Amino acid sequence: xxxxxxxxxxxxxxxxxxxxxxxxxxxxxxxxxxxxxxxxxxxxxxxxxxxxxxxxxxxxxxxxxxxxxxxxxxxxxxxxxxxxxxxxxxxxxxxxxxxxxxxxxxxxxxxxxxxxxxxxxxxxxxxxxxxxxxxxxxxxxxxxxxxxxxxxxxxxxxxxxxxxxxxxxxxxxxxxxxxxxxxxxxxxxxxxxxxxxxxxxxxxxxxxxxxxxxxxxxxxxxxxxxxxxxxxxxxxxxxxxxxxxxxxxxxxxxxxxxxxxxxxxxxxxxxxxxxxxxxxxxxxxxxxxxxxxxx
Amino acid sequence: xxxxxxxxxxxxxxxxxxxxxxxxxxxxxxxxxxxxxxxxxxxxxxxxxxxxxxxxxxxxxxxxxxxxxxxxxxxxxxxxxxxxxxxxxxxxxxxxxxxxxxxxxxxxxxxxxxxxxxxxxxxxxxxxxxxxxxxxxxxxxxxxxxxxxxxxxxxxxxxxxxxxxxxxxxxxxxxxxxxxxxxxxxxxxxxxxxxxxxxx
Numbered sequence: 001x002x003x004x005x006x007x008x009x010x011x012x013x014x015x016x017x018x019x020x021x022x023x024x025x026x027x028x029x030x031x032x033x034x035x036x037x038x039x040x041x042x043x044x045x046x047x048x049x050x051x052x053x054x055x056x057x058x059x060x061x062x063x064x065x066x067x068x069x070x071x072x073x074x075x076x077x078x079x080x081x082x083x084x085x086x087x088x089x090x091x092x093x094x095x096x097x098x099x100x101x102x103x104x105x106x107x108x109x110x111x112x113x114x115x116x117x118x119x120x121x122x123x124x125x126x127x128x129x130x131x132x133x134x135x136x137x138x139x140x141x142x143x144x145x146x147x148x149x150x151x152x153x154x155x156x157x158x159x160x161x162x163x164x165x166x167x168x169x170x171x172x173x174x175x176x177x178x179x180x181x182x183x184x185x186x187x188x189x190x191x192x193x194x195x196x197x198x199x200x201x202x203x204x205x206x207x208x209x210x211x212x213x214x215x216x217x218x219x220x221x222x223x224x225x226x227x228x229x230x231x232x233x234x235x236x237x238x239x240x241x242x243x244x245x246x247x248x249x250x251x252x253x254x255x256x257x258x259x260x261x262x263x264x265x266x267x268x269x270x271x272x273x274x275x276x277x278x279x280x281x282x283x284x285x286x287x288x289x290x291x292x293x294x295x
Numbered sequence: 296x297x298x299x300x301x302x303x304x305x306x307x308x309x310x311x312x313x314x315x316x317x318x319x320x321x322x323x324x325x326x327x328x329x330x331x332x333x334x335x336x337x338x339x340x341x342x343x344x345x346x347x348x349x350x351x352x353x354x355x356x357x358x359x360x361x362x363x364x365x366x367x368x369x370x371x372x373x374x375x376x377x378x379x380x381x382x383x384x385x386x387x388x389x390x391x392x393x394x395x396x397x398x399x400x401x402x403x404x405x406x407x408x409x410x411x412x413x414x415x416x417x418x419x420x421x422x423x424x425x426x427x428x429x430x431x432x433x434x435x436x437x438x439x440x441x442x443x444x445x446x447x448x449x450x451x452x453x454x455x456x457x458x459x460x461x462x463x464x465x466x467x468x469x470x471x472x473x474x475x476x477x478x479x480x481x482x483x484x485x486x487x488x489x490x491x492x493x494x495x
Contacts, residue, residue: 113428115336124370146368146404153333161335223413231373232416240371240411 001063002026004051006034010044012188012253012286018280022051025203027059032089035065038071042188044171045081045110050167052088053192054281058198064089079170080109089241107133107171107185108152114166117155122169123149133173137183139292142249154237155285162228163193163282180267182291192282196221196256203228213276216256222254222261229269241287251288255280265290314399317377318365320344345381349392356393356478358491362411363400374408375427379416386418386475395488396474398422406431419476421488428489430476438476441467445477449490453483475484 004021007014018032038050050061059184062162064085067073076082107129111122130148140148152169159167171187193199197217204226205212220226222242225235238254242263245252253262261275267290318330324340332338349359362375365368378398393418399418400409406424411456413420413432422431430442441460445468449458456464465483472479478486 027421117325117333120325120331120337123333134436143403147407149331149333150366152372153368154372155374157334157370163378167425226303233412236371236375236411240408 001029001031002060003031005147006032006037008036008126009051010034010037011039011040011041011163012284013044014279015043015047015284016255016280018047018051019054019280022054023279024057025062027057029061029063030055031063031065033065035067040072040076041174041186042079042110042172042282043190045076045084046168046188046284047077049084049088049110050280050282050284052085052283056088057281061181062089063091076107078109079172079223080206084112084168085146095270103150105173106170106171108185108187110168110170110264112166113156113159113189113191115171116157116197119153121155123153126152126171133217137173138289143248144248145164151241151287152187154241155187155287158283158285159189159191159193162199163191163194164199167191167192167282168195173205174288178286180290182293184287184291185262185289187285187287187289189283189285189287191284195280195282196254199228200202200226203230214259215261215273218254218256218259219262238287241266245287245289246294248289250290251286253286254265255284255286256282296456310363314360314362315345315348316365316402317341317345317361317363321366323366326436331367331371332363332366332377333368333370335372335376338373341373341483342381345377346391349394356395358395358397358488360397360399360492363398363405365403366405369405369408370478371408371411374405374412375415378409379412382413382418382420382475385415391425395478395491396420397428397488400424416448419474423489428487434476436472437463437467442476445471445485446487446489448485448487450486453484456485 027197032048033157045176057060080085108126131145134148135142135146136267156169167187167190173183176184197214200217200220204220206215221238225239228236242252247265249265251265253260258275258277258279260277262270262272320341321330321332325337325346341411382396400406400422402425410424417433419430419432419434421428428446430439444459451459460467462465468477468485469479471477478491479487
């Protein structure tokens with residue numbers, strides 16, 4: 001059995017290592033060994049699910065080992081991770097997830113998105129919790145819950161309309177005391193669908209010629225608002241997400257294929273485009289919204 | 296100052312002002328507990344339901360107020376379908392009914408989405424986002440001035456046109472009427488859509 005070691009801390013900054021291991025999987029049993037895991041964010045959890053699904057698609061039998069105890073176990077339970085993992089990983093223990101209390105840091109447990117009804121369900125469900133976290137914790141104005149819901153709707157629709165396959169969304173509040181000195185809200189969205197390059201290829205690849213690839217496709221969608229639909233009204237979702245996240249001085253990045261593109265705020269300096277990453281089928285969207293500090 | 300016309304029909308102007316509660320259509324169309332107008336298929340279904348209601352009314356011109364005030368979340372996909380695509384459909388010369396649209400939305404909660412989709416399609420719309428009707432979407436300075444004057448006067452007759460808007464008043468108001476932002480009657484009268492909607 002092949003073993004993929006999951007690092008003690010897994011978030012949007014190091015998920016590429018897991019993707020690389022998953023992409024290299026052969027049709028054999030593979031164990032994703034997360035027993036040393038101590039900290040994970042929504043992107044880390046969704047990446048584990050994606051990695052398992054990629055391995056399964058390659059004919060492997062993916063298994064997952066989680067830590068036996070510790071804070072991270074309770075957190076994984078609250079986020080509904082064991083239930084989601086049980087649908088992908090062979091013989092994965094399905095522990096009973098606890099419903100988050102009103103004061104929980106969990107905004108949205110891992111939720112499968114496959115249809116537009118799922119998007120409605122997510123938007124309906126987050127209203128009260130989003131209001132509490134955005135206003136009380138992040139100190140955003142009351143109208144922010146509407147703008148946040150719109151963002152959530154648009155990122156989830158991206159899965160339904162462009163991935164041609166199911167995906168997940170999850171959101172959680174964190175106190176980034178050391179990293180930023182502020183509270184943040186992290187939203188992860190991931191699918192193992194066709195990815196941006198394939199989604200846009202039929203409509204746009206020809207005019208980009210030899211330049212067409214993962215980076216060009218991400219730039220076309222992220223910077224130019226192009227979609228696979230020949231309709232002027234399409235392509236607004238990502239553009240509007242970028243605008244709103246920028247107003248809140250947040251971070252938004254999209255990882256697809258071998259590239260990542262991002263709008264990075266001053267508190268998170270990073271290159272706008274990174275290429276040559278391990279191949280990841282589908283797309284992963286990461287949004288980080290920081291606590292508002294006046295002045 | 297233009298003469299303020301009395302209420303009543305403006306020539307053979309629009310009749311039967313009516314309002315459509317968009318939230319009620321959302322409830323009929325999808326199982327959204329919170330009157331949330333999200334996802335493109337939902338927007339498309341709601342637009343088609345609105346169009347269905349419009350085809351059952353009179354073939355003569357009329358004003359419809361699309362009321363979004365009970366809608367909580369309006370995302371960009373739905374704003375594109377229910378506002379922009381609806382306006383585009385009824386601007387075409389082969390429009391299924393001679394409808395003029397007014398929109399009532401909820402302040403900043405909806406305004407941004409509506410403005411973005413209007414801008415994307417180069418459309419303008421008459422919308423009450425709290426505090427009265429205003430012209431949203433791209434328009435020239437002259438068009439805005441003419442629209443604001445008409446909105447203030449409610450109706451402008453042919454004798455008052457030059458006084459209210461100068462020599463370019465008629466072409467400006469005709470242009471607004473072509474964009475379905477005002478009503479221009481056969482006898483040279485112009486009427487604000489909001490005034491027509493108030494006509495009993």
